[in-house]
Every structure is written in C-alpha cells, then in structure tokens.
Amino acid sequence: MASRPAVRIRAPGAVLVHHDCMLLTRLAEVSREVAATAARSRKTALLAELFREAEADDVPIVIPYLAGRLPQGRLGVGWKVLGRSVPPAAGPSLTVREVDARLTELGKVSGPGSQAERTRIVGELMGAATGDEQRFLLGLLTGEVRQGALDAVAVEGLARATGADPADVRRAVMLAGSLQTVAQALLADGPGALERFRLTVGRPVLPMLAHSASSVAEAVDRLGACAVEEKLDGIRVQVHRDGDTVRIHTRTLDDITDRLPEVSAAARRLPGERFILDGEVISFDAGGRPRSFQETAGRVGSRTDVAKAAAAVPVSPVFFDVLSVDGRDLLDLPLAERHARLTRLVPEPMRVRRTVASGAADIPEAERFLADTLARGHEGVVVKALDAPYSAGRRGASWLKVKPVHTLDLVVLAAEWGHGRRTGKLSNLHLGARDRDGAFTMLGKTFKGMTDAMLTWQTERLRELAVEDSGWGVRVRPELVVEIAYDGLQRSSRYPAGVTLRFARVIRYREDKRPEEADTVEALLAAHPEVGP
DNA sequence: TTCCGACAGTGGGGTCGCAAT
DNA sequence: ATTGCGACCCCACTATCGGAA
Numbered sequence: 150m151a152s153r154p155a156v157r158i159r160a161p162g163a164v165l166v167h168h169d170c171m172l173l174t175r176l177a178e179v180s181r182e183v184a185a186t187a188a189r190s191r192k193t194a195l196l197a198e199l200f201r202e203a204e205a206d207d208v209p210i211v212i213p214y215l216a217g218r219l220p221q222g223r224l225g226v227g228w229k230v231l232g233r234s235v236p237p238a239a240g241p242s243l244t245v246r247e248v249d250a251r252l253t254e255l256g257k258v259s260g261p262g263s264q265a266e267r268t269r270i271v272g273e274l275m276g277a278a279t280g281d282e283q284r285f286l287l288g289l290l291t292g293e294v295r296q297g298a299l300d301a302v303a304v305e306g307l308a309r310a311t312g313a314d315p316a317d318v319r320r321a322v323m324l325a326g327s328l329q330t331v332a333q334a335l336l337a338d339g340p341g342a343l344e345r346f347r348l349t350v351g352r353p354v355l356p357m358l359a360h361s362a363s364s365v366a367e368a369v370d371r372l373g374a375c376a377v378e379e380k381l382d383g384i385r386v387q388v389h390r391d392g393d394t395v396r397i398h399t400r401t402l403d404d405i406t407d408r409l410p411e412v413s414a415a416a417r418r419l420p421g422e423r424f425i426l427d428g429e430v431i432s433f434d435a436g437g438r439p440r441s442f443q444e445t446a447g448r449v450g451s452r453t454d455v456a457k458a459a460a461a462v463p464v465s466p467v468f469f470d471v472l473s474v475d476g477r478d479l480l481d482l483p484l485a486e487r488h489a490r491l492t493r494l495v496p497e498p499m500r501v502r503r504t505v506a507s508g509a510a511d512i513p514e515a516e517r518f519l520a521d522t523l524a525r526g527h528e529g530v531v532v533k534a535l536d537a538p539y540s541a542g543r544r545g546a547s548w549l550k551v552k553p554v555h556t557l558d559l560v561v562l563a564a565e566w567g568h569g570r571r572t573g574k575l576s577n578l579h580l581g582a583r584d585r586d587g588a589f590t591m592l593g594k595t596f597k598g599m600t601d602a603m604l605t606w607q608t609e610r611l612r613e614l615a616v617e618d619s620g621w622g623v624r625v626r627p628e629l630v631v632e633i634a635y636d637g638l639q640r641s642s643r644y645p646a647g648v649t650l651r652f653a654r655v656i657r658y659r660e661d662k663r664p665e666e667a668d669t670v671e672a673l674l675a676a677h678p679e680v681g682p
Numbered sequence: 683t684t685c686c687g688a689c690a691g692t693g694g695g696g697t698c699g700c701a702a703t
Numbered sequence: 704a705t706t707g708c709g710a711c712c713c714c715a716c717t718a719t720c721g722g723a724a
Contacts, residue, residue, distance in 0.1 A: 189720055227709055446712055450698045596693050597716050652714055
C-alpha cells in the first residue's frame with residue numbers, strides 16, 4: 150500500500166481533483182450512472198473509464214466494488230447492523246482505500262459484544278459518507294447494487310480499459326476463479342499478463358453449469374450425439390489432488406476440504422498423482438439409496454464436529470468430469486475424450502452412471518435411463534453433447550438438465566410487495582392447499598414465473614381481494630386459484646403441514662377454477678410418500 | 683431483420699454456527 | 704436453552720441487450 154495520506158476534500162461541491170487515491174464519491178457516481186443507462190455498451194464504457202483512472206493500489210478495491218462484490222467476501226453485516234440510519238456527511242471525503250480498511254477491520258470483529266462493535270464501525274463509516282455514498286455502500290454491503298452490471302460487464306470494461314481481448318479476460322477470470330486477481334495483473338502488466346492464468350492443480354476454476362430442457366427427447370434433439378448422465382441431488386465439488394495434498398471446493402469455490410475427510414481419502418486412493426475432478430458429493434443410506442438433499446447439505450455444512458457428522462451421515466464423491474491429469478489441461482478436449490480419461494482414473498462405483506445416445510434413434514433408451522434413474526431415487530439426468538469442451542464458468546448450451554416437474558392448483562392466501570424493479574407490484578405469493586376443514590394450509594411462497602403483465606394483473610386483482618393491508622403486503626380472501634410447478638416436497642419446520650414445495654413457480658392463473666377445486670394437502674402428501682411430515 | 687445466448691434481477695427454503703436474549 | 708441473523712448450499716424464471724444468423 151502507498152504511504153501517502155488519503156486525500157480529504159471537505160468543502161461540498163469542491164472540484165474532485167486527486168492523483169493519489171480514488172474517492173468513494175466517484176464510485177458512487179459511476180454506479181449511479183451505470184444504473185441509469187440500459188445500454189450495456191454504455192455501462193461498459195463507464196466502467197472502463199473508471200478503471201483507467203484507478204491507481205494500482207486502488208484496483209483490487211475498485212474492481213470488485215464496481216462488480217458489486219466486496220474483496221473481503223461477506224462480512225457478517227446485514228440489515229440488523231445496517232438498519233439504523235446515520236446522518237450523512239456534508240461533503241465527500243472517503244477514499245476507497247479508507248473504506249476498504251474499515252471493512253477489513255469490520256470483518257475481523259468476533260466474539261461477545263461483536264454486534265455492537267460492528268454497529269459502531271458501520272455507523273462511523275456511514276457517518277463519514279454523503280447520502281449518495283451511503284446508498285452505494287448499503288447496496289454493496291447487502292449485495293444489492295442493482296446497477297445492471299456485475300462481473301460480466303466489469304470484465305468487458307476491464308478489457309476495454311486495457312486493450313485486452315474480452316474473451317481472453319473472461320477465460321483468465323474463469324481459470325483464476327477470481328476477477329480481482331486478473332484485474333490486478335492486467336492493469337499492472339497489460340494484456341500479456343493474461344497468459345499467466347492457466348489451469349493449475351490446487352487453484353479452483355469456475356465450474357461449468359447446465360441449462361434446462363423439458364424432456365430427454367428435446368435435449369437429445371438439441372444436442373445430437375450425447376451422454377445422458379444421472380443427476381445426483383447433492384453438493385457440487387471440484388477435487389484437486391497434488392500428491393498427498395487434496396483440496397475440495399464448492400460451486401462458488403469455497404474451500405470445504407476440512408469438512409469432507411472421506412472425500413479426501415477417496416481422492417488419495419485414485420491411481421493418479423495430480424488431477425482435477427468435477428463431481429457431486431452425496432450421502433447414501435444403508436440400502437444404497439440417496440438420502441434427501443437436506444440430509445446431505447446438512448452434513449456438508451457441519452464444521453464443528455466433523456467426525457461425528459461423518460459417522461452419522463457419511464458422504465461419497467461421485468465424479469462426472471476430469472479437467473486436468475498429470476499436468477495436462479483437458480478443458481478444450483471434447484467430453485468424449487475427457488470421459489475416456491476419467492474412466493482410467495476413477496473406478497466405476499465412483500463415477501456417475503450414464504448412457505450414450507448417438508441421436509434421435511436412441512431417445513427411447515435415454516428415456517428408459519431417466520426412468521431408471523428416478524426409480525433409484527435420483528433427481529433426473531443431465532444430457533451433455535459429446536463434442537463439447539468444458540466451458541468453465543459458463544452456463545453452456547451443451548449441458549441440459551432434465552427433471553420431472555409436478556404441478557398443483559393452489560390458492561393465493563396473501564402477497565408481498567416486491568422490491569427493485571417490482572416496487573409497487575404485489576410479487577411474492579403465499580400459497581395454500583385445501584385441508585380437511587375446507588380451510589387452506591400454507592405450503593410456501595413463490596415470486597417466480599410471472600411476466601410483467603401477470604404482475605400488473607395480479608397486483609390489481611389481489612388488491613380487490615384484500616382483507617388486510619399491512620406494510621409488507623396484503624392478505625386476501627382465498628379465492629384466486631393458481632397453477633404451480635414444483636420439483637418435489639421437502640420437510641419443513643416453518644409451515645404447518647410439515648412440508649413445503651421445492652422451487653415453486655407460477656405457470657398460470659386458473660380463473661376457470663374455484664378454490665373448492667384446489668388440490669388438497671392430503672393428496673399432495675399421498676403423491677410424495679418419500680417425504681413424511 | 684429476426685433470433686437467440688448471456689446476464690442481471692427477483693427472490694424461494696433449508697441448515698449450520700454464532701451472538702444475543 | 705432458545706431465538707434471530709447471516710452465510711452458503713440448492714434453485715426457476717423473465718426481461719433485456721447486442722451479436723449471430
């Protein structure tokens with residue numbers, strides 16, 4: 150860090166000329182401008198301009214801030230701490246480095262009395278910020294910047310600021326697993342620095358993601374020759390082994406090595422010294438059936454007594470891809486070749502089950518595979534083009550997941566006011582099923598699946614049905630029937646039926662149906678015998 | 683000119699761990 | 704001991720921009 154003192158400009162309206170440290174007010178200004186324009190090209194240009202202004206020491210702060218993230222990651226600061234408002238400062242004085250230093254301090258606070266201490270630090274910071282700066286900081290700390298530009302636009306802006314090829318920057322970010330690292334190297338050494346970012350064992354890369362398809366037939370039609378793999382309902386993991394050292398990362402690249410000793414042990418038993426594997430961690434019961442996602446996730450989330458958790462709910466790694474073997478980067482190889490290498494490294498029981506479909510003629514076989522996979526208790530399948538490379542960090546169109554969808558006709562019991570672009574619209578619906586008394590039992594909420602037109606319509610309709618208007622939304626007469634899609638039931642301690650819908654979303658309103666025709670809790674439970682209340 | 687891929691936004695539920703009550 | 708909060712797992716879907724076709 151530079152030893153020069155922070156520039157302080159006290160007079161409101163002073164001309165913000167500075168050569169040392171970037172002022173927070175400049176970031177807040179750019180963020181506001183970015184939010185105000187819809188054109189992505191203009192957003193990119195605004196970010197690029199700011200990145201060019203940034204000093205070397207500002208870069209690791211400015212880049213993540215404008216990408217809507219904190220360099221420290223999350224800080225244990227939420228609405229509880231941010232809730233109280235603090236009178237804003239008269240004029241801008243904060244530098245981004247000063248803000249960063251205070252947030253770093255904030256992240257270190259722990260132990261009894263920490264909440265008060267965090268509140269004090271946040272209050273002090275907010276008190277030194279102008280109204281605009283406060284709004285920017287609030288968005289940053291709560292993860293809701295709402296400027297319509299996060300990582301992807303920041304990458305574009307970075308490319309433009311440095312003259313690098315955007316595709317090269319994107320790839321470097323995927324391989325580094327971090328925008329900051331790449332940004333710093335790029336701004337310090339220019340586009341040539343991008344070559345330093347290669348796939349490295351021990352350094353996690355962003356995993357490839359999948360799109361959805363509504364059926365196996367549709368997926369095979371779209372992809373042609375493909376692998377159909379079982380989709381396990383567990384936690385995605387990337388396992389790196391370098392000799393005796395094993396590291397395990399989640400989808401967001403968090404390091405969870407210490408929580409999964411049996412996975413590390415399994416990786417050490419494989420016949421290879423250096424590799425990177427992609428797969429899923431899941432728990433099977435004594436009969437070899439997969440346990441619920443809730444059980445697996447609870448186990449993987451346990452940190453305090455790992456040995457005890459592992460004894461109660463042991464997990465197994467099940468792999469489906471290999472990204473690197475013995476120093477060779479396999480990302481650009483087609484899936485067919487990567488899989489051939491996977492079979493040499495990982496024995497069958499530790500691999501995802503699969504079948505291969507060469508084209509439309511194999512659709513019946515692929516459908517049988519899906520049915521069999523579901524019968525064995527799994528979530529569905531992922532259909533993958535055999536000729537596709539591993540697109541790190543992308544939601545490539547070459548992986549398509551297919552899961553069964555259930556539907557119900559439920560009754561709207563209440564609706565909550567939306568935020569952001571849904572401000573002024575009733576958005577989040579409370580959903581109820583009929584119970585034995587002819588009343589309705591709440592099963593969960595959803596805000597998904599509505600078009601803007603539906604939002605407008607339901608806001609008006611639900612207002613007509615309102616029996617109570619509170620700050621958060623309205624409770625309504627239970628008269629409106631809505632068709633809901635969901636992925637299954639899960640146990641719940643929050644809702645009275647002891648279960649709730651997983652991934653509920655609206656398909657359409659059923660104005661042709663009366664609430665007495667809505668589905669019942671009883672029928673729902675009967676349809677999902679695997680989930681007892 | 684039209685189509686479609688990629689992104690951002692809008693939140694859902696559960697579980698764990700920590701601090702406050 | 705219980706409760707509340709934040710982080711981090713899982714996630715679906717729509718609107719929009721801008722390059723591809």
